[in-house]
Amino acid sequence: MTAMSRAKLIAVSARLFAKGGFEATSMRDIAGRSGMLAGSMYYHFPSKNDLIAAVYEAGVAEIGAAVDEALDKVRGPWPRLEAGCVAHLEALLADSAHAAVMTADLSRLEKRLKRRLVTLRDGYEKRFVELVAALPLPAATDRSLWRLQLFGALNWTPTWYRPGGKKPADIARAMVAALR
Amino acid sequence: MTAMSRAKLIAVSARLFAKGGFEATSMRDIAGRSGMLAGSMYYHFPSKNDLIAAVYEAGVAEIGAAVDEALDKVRGPWPRLEAGCVAHLEALLADSAHAAVMTADLSRLEKRLKRRLVTLRDGYEKRFVELVAALPLPAATDRSLWRLQLFGALNWTPTWYRPGGKKPADIARAMVAALR
DNA sequence: CTCCTTACCAAACAAGTGTTTGTTTGGTAC
């Protein structure tokens, strides 16, 4: 079935992209771990860029769904922000997940592809813009910068996080609390 | 003179590494912008990894000196942390500087090289460990996580910062203030 | 004037890149 191979390629790609970045991961790497040869992937995806886009889209969909589900259960501005951040960080640090590609560096991708991915990412981050807008923060607060600060701290965690220490959810909660 | 070409290669490499990462920047890129051919660089550096190490070392030295100088002028735990963060962020966002390589991703470098760079980086960050240790924070605060949160927010800024908006120093001050 | 070092060029190397091509396989529909 087409769908099965396609899904497998996306899953394998997500894992490799998250670990090594887009450029350092070759089509042969992905193909090998998916049980096929590099050329065969071009039956499923017309180019590497299209594969990257598909993986990113899957990642955004996954983390977006996780955050939305978490938000549905909670009421009140601060608890909602906290729940969103917990879901966000848990998705980022779950090694088997697609979502980790979201912290990948987009700067050296082709302009068209980059625009597409940035649009996807912005659509996801809109949730957090609204969550921050609902907070009762001091009037002088630059909410845009405040959100970037929170997001930066969360998105930076993959660079230092090691399984076995504090749990992702506890990290996220502590970070929200520190900014409160 | 050896020293001149060497310094030029390091400066050019720093700029390109900061913009495109280590892997995406080729020896031919660097050589071309330095007025020589790729092979000629091997007179100055035995390998690309050695060049990377030299650039990183220069970056750490530069940002370390900037932070130390800023700290010398200020007294009191909070003002000192603020001054350190301002110097840190200004060095990161100054496009001509070497220091921006410090936010580069080290994960896919060779293990030996990575260890060397991590050691350099830890030596630099020690300053901030001490700055945070001196703060009068609530007893329950996890200072290690608190510092990682601050550093993450600062180090993430290069991904969204655009010249023309808030000045780096103001961003750094706002981030310290938000965590206070 | 000769010798030697410095600093570089020009050209090639093997390995790896994304991608294209022609062909083969297994299965399903008429």
Added chain:
DNA sequence: GTACCAAACAAACACTTGTTTGGTAAGGAG
């Protein structure tokens, strides 16, 4: 049983990568 199609293989494409090699102009030392 003949057609067709999905899905893959095998091999090559042109190109880029870090690195190596042999040669060479410039300049100072003896």
